[in-house]
Amino acid sequence: MASSVGTLGFVGTGTIAAAMIEGLALSGSEPIIVSPRNAGIAADLAARFPNVTIAADNQAVVDASDMVVLSVRPQIADEVLRPLHFRADQHVLSLIATISLDYLHEVTAPAATVTRAVPLPPVARGQGPTAMFPPNAAVKALYDRLGTAIELGDESEFDVFSSVTATMGAYFAFAHTIAAWMVDEGVDTGRAHAFTAQLLEGLGTASRATPGRDFAELADEHQTRGGINEQVFRAITRDGVLPELDAALDGVLARLRAGRGIKD
Ligand SMILES: NC(=O)c1ccc[n+]([C@@H]2O[C@H](COP(=O)([O-])OP(=O)(O)OC[C@H]3O[C@@H](n4cnc5c(N)ncnc54)[C@H](OP(=O)(O)O)[C@@H]3O)[C@@H](O)[C@H]2O)c1
Incomplete structure (x- = not known):
């Protein structure tokens, strides 16, 4: 069963993006656009899954997506995100540790909806819990496809759940x-x-x-x-x-x- 998120785009095609995309392939075939870095991982995903295509650059990912998944490392998040232009109708889903919801709203404005989540590598096999904040029905449905979504209403509590993933x-x-x-x-x-x-x-x-x-x-x-x-x-x-x-x-x-x- 496909989720209702529309086209999913990944800015940052690394370990956790690949795990999510593998897990999603177990239960759906929605269009997925990935950024060209890492080139090897992006090429591998596009070769294995017919619904995955590689965009020319990060802005092309954002432009093509209904839900934009941010999956770069925290150290480069600001330099990657600042130049990007988001739309008001977009949903931003950030997997980036240590980057707050307030900051994400600021840097992805005018995107209306922003959610944080901390998926773990077993999502590739549709297993394990994914803590998310704040509660959101579309993101909950997505992570329930990949294991079990754990909705949290408090960012401090989200920090605690994130800590134990370490x-x-x-x-x-x-x-x-x-x-x-x-x-x-x-x-x-x-x-x-x-x-x-x-x-x-x-x-x-x-x-x-x-x-x-x-x-x-x-x-x-x-x-x-x-x-x-x-x-x-x-x-x-x-x-x-x-x-x-x-x-x-x-x-x-x-x-x-x-x-x-x-x-x-
Ligand atoms: N791994 C986990 O279990 C896990 C779980 C939950 C959340 N997270 C979070 O997810 C994020 C990614 O973690 P990861 O483990 O997947 O790291 P990763 O494997 O290093 O993936 C990050 C990706 O970002 C790419 N990248 C570098 N510069 C870029 C740019 N300017 N534009 C677009 N992409 C760029 C890298 O490509 P290159 O290889 O070419 O540099 C790499 O493919 C982190 O913020 C982390 O906190 C990770």
Whole structure:
């Protein structure tokens, strides 16, 4: 089922734009226009999906689109967005971390509707949550096609949801530490990878299989008193949390809020 957004345009054709476009192809065929950078990713998407075309430049993307998705890095956002001319009937959907709704309204005026969202790479497989702010029916429908849209009515709360999306790399480092340790102990690399992946996949579904149990309860249920799980848990946690992770999330939240001019 196609969404009601009309033609979608992407300014910035990188990792997350490609993931969204792949995910959208699972459930629709609306016209999609991408900017020419990155040239390799744009060419790959246009070759794989008949509804994807490459525009001559960023302004051509904006001109051809009903909904313009902003997916460049925050460091270059201002220099990319300032020269562009938007129309009053357009919907701007920004994926750019740290760039506030107020700023986006200013720089994309007279575009009437602006929404922020933080989709994650699993949207390529139609999986995972996408936090969005402020609530908007068209963007909610779009991200419900790509997993589950989480509508938020408060930009500070959106910052909190955005902060925890910064844990993805650390999650895979956790997995890598386990698999690499197995390899150090002489296990074949492929078997170490497969075993670790299956271990974590099984645990990843535990929460859904036991609704009503919070993560602290699940941590408790997955360790025997005096056993080896308790041994590792005690070695790397304090009061049931990973202290470095807790502090790192504080740092990310402060950075996101500073990007909106808010000091903690
Ligand atoms: N990756 C994620 O999981 C994720 C999740 C949510 C939100 N985001 C946000 O999405 C944005 C993009 O992240 P990303 O991971 O997709 O980064 P990325 O892979 O680096 O993609 C950014 C793209 O912008 C292109 N670009 C550079 N200069 C440009 C210009 N002047 N005009 C148009 N495009 C230009 C780059 O092309 P070149 O390669 O040629 O430089 C690149 O393809 C960021 O603001 C990030 O905060 C990312």
